[in-house]
């Protein structure tokens with residue numbers, strides 16, 4: 224197979240959803256249809272096995288949530304599918320968002336009884352900003368659902384995306400019998416079988432005009448679906464592939480993941496209408512060891528030389544090895560084990576020998592990978608989130624967006640005897656991007672102000688300091704909820720001249736850029752009102 228063919232058959236996606244909508248179940252069913260597992264249920268078993276064998280997963284176990292991100296690869300209909308897990312919980316972290324920078328499309332799972340929920344909305348926004356195609360699966364149609372037309376309306380009004388149903392449910396809850404495929408005008412009737420969806424569901428495909436089939440169906444469901452379909456034909460959005468690719472229209476599928484209803488139609492439709500790996504942009508940066516900055520340009524996926532970026536770092540996945548894995552999204556060229564690349568941030572040459580493909584917790588050495596694939600590189604303490612690895616030194620990716628921190632706390636060593644280990648551990652975790660740190664004026668001595676998107680990251684820091692560096696730490700609350708960067712201005716030379724409400728503090732980030740911290744929205748508004756000449760930014764200014 225030529226490199227172009229290898230790339231064209233790759234599909235790299237993440238499933239986004241609010242907890243409990245059915246992401247894990249759907250993942251499991253994709254693997255079942257991709258013949259990667261033979262009996263659905265194994266993913267959950269893996270989840271359980273992992274929680275009992277790894278102490279990194281201790282927090283997961285205690286909280287009953289999934290922190291780690293796994294990458295699953297399987298083959299289906301000639302496509303090599305890379306499915307990235309987005310850990311989900313109300314306390315989810317920047318990691319969840321970052322995973323989305325590595326995918327070319329997203330699949331949004333919605334609970335048919337609940338509609339669009341809070342976390343779906345946040346994750347959707349991140350995907351939309353990247354402009355990737357977003358497919359929708361309305362799950363749990365085997366239970367009483369909300370009116371499907373109302374659900375479509377919600378996608379349009381709450382998320383602001385055109386919703387174009389590819390298929391339509393026949394029946395609702397106990398009367399749910401299947402879906403009508405609007406593209407090929409066929410009914411797909413599912414048969415409920417014993418065994419809880421452990422095997423592929425038997426499906427009968429028939430014409431909706433077939434009288435023998437119509438006679439078998441519930442008259443009320445048939446009448447309702449016929450009426451709704453007529454409405455959609457008249458007033459709905461016609462399926463438009465160009466709009467789907469632009470991220471402006473979402474193809475909508477209905478089904479029930481647990482029963483395997485509609486799963487295969489979704490998978491096939493997704494692979495057909497989704498996109499192969501898209502080119503990434505190289506930005507202009509000064510790179511150590513190069514005389515001139517890199518140039519801003521699109522890097523074609525078919526570019527011969529290897530390039531990729533680190534989008535996630537996971538440490539301590541296997542307590543027996545105490546290792547660290549940098550997950551890299553391949554963007555161009557062909558990755559081969561043992562190849563030598565440049566780590567652009569430091570300008571150093573590194574050999575990529577410990578490369579792995581991960582299937583849940585199991586590792587398999589990977590000898591070759593193509594654009595769209597995700598590889599796990601073991602070791603390499605010098606790699607940080609966002610780093611570019613490449614054979615072509617003119618490429619520098621800046622793919623990882625930063626997200627405004629919403630929680631702040633002071634961290635300190637719990638014991639002077641462990642202070643050295645504590646400092647080394649914290650420096651490593653900051654480099655990995657687990658949390659951010661800031662200097663704030665008048666901070667308690669020997670503390671570091673740390674910030675994150677969710678408090679779960681603080682627990683992760685404390686847990687890892689203890690588990691990996693044998694350093695206990697102390698966390699104490701810091702009174703702010705908002706952080707802003709201030710554009711350089713002469714008035715910053717004399718902070719006492721700046722009018723602020725009580726509780727507001729000044730400081731700087733690790734690049735010495737001035738910041739200001741606010742306890743709440745009101746104090747921020749007050750600051751802007753009183754100091755209109757000082758321009759505030761929710762994200763750091765370009766370095």
Ligand code: G4P
Nearest residue numbers: 240242243244245246247248362363365366479480481482
């Ligand atoms: P998540 O990863 O998005 O958090 O959701 P997950 O797949 O774990 O599913 C959440 C719950 O919803 C699970 O039930 C799961 O069995 C159920 N579920 C998933 N798909 C369907 C569906 O199509 N129909 C119905 N009726 N239920 C569905 P649970 O009771 O929390 O777990 P379990 O004991 O069944 O494993």
